[in-house]
Amino acid sequence: MHDVGGAGRRDVIVEAAAVEFDRDGYATASIAGIARAAGVSQGSLHRSFPTKHAVALAVIDEQNARTFAAMSAGDPSPIGTLVRASRGIADLLMRDVVVRAGIRISLEHGVLAQQTASFYEQWIAGVVDVFRLAIASGEVSTDLTPEALGGTVVPYFTGVQLVSNVRSGRADLLPVVATMWRVLVHAVVDRAHRERLLRVVDDVFA
């Protein structure tokens, strides 16, 4: 056992807890297992996080922060921004256990339902804002409201990454996210911008 103080110890515990949650889910993972994986004593873990619930919230908070950071990738085209952001999040899902664990335990609902709902509301609100810009700029042309668009794109991505995990352990994640974008571009992007954005999808997911 080693012991690093304060913020460093918190980070080590959050990473270790993510490995446990990602592998076993919230209900099965134990404080003892998390402490062991983090290489800290249970007493030390307890000083940072009094309960398993508190560790889980820290994993979800960190997942949210890393996911939203990927969302803010700059691109002059609103839909291009979303396409790049989804590639960033796909990369995080493939290589960042904190993001994977946060998404997994969020969707196991129950005790974490409130945080999960708040995460989805924030994520959807961010995507709604992008669609507002895209409609205002003429990039998107559709009967659907920005709220309906944000409220369908976020669940679409959620399902695509989840079923990719079930079917292939996310080995097919990039092509299935690319297919999602081809559907969305054909459904809502104005004809004048369609070919350009289909090329962006091809480039970003090549």
Added chain:
Amino acid sequence: MHDVGGAGRRDVIVEAAAVEFDRDGYATASIAGIARAAGVSQGSLHRSFPTKHAVALAVIDEQNARTFAAMSAGDPSPIGTLVRASRGIADLLMRDVVVRAGIRISLEHGVLAQQTASFYEQWIAGVVDVFRLAIASGEVSTDLTPEALGGTVVPYFTGVQLVSNVRSGRADLLPVVATMWRVLVHAVVDRAHRERLLRVVDDVFA
């Protein structure tokens, strides 16, 4: 405690287990709780299902059977068939605890991963077949293959119902599934069939 024999007892246990799994998830639900909810002794439960894993598989099998029954709603239009099937599954998710529980524990992966993957493969294969018909009949006109279409529609629906559960306990399930169909119809349905199918979506989800 009462005790009904054979198939009757199995059904009672599967329904009771579904209530427990739906509320608590696979890892948290217990054999003792399931027996209590079913009104049978643990010994009696054990004769039908030797392990919690075996009960979970029975719930998933029953969920699969009920879900696939909803998929075979007849309609001369292939996409019309899928739209009606998705309404049938949405109704099951709202009122049938076995379907809700089966979907929930399937997506908690881990111990049930193999059954879950097989369920998704079957479901996707069924939707791929419908898209083959729809392309052959000219109802669907797209660059995407039937495999890519099946492989994106099933995850889309999965994510939509899951996020609807997180956001509203599925209170908004019908409108969000309708939005999914509006996106899909605009994305892949041939122009000649688009207005008719948008009206089908409006009717089915009214």
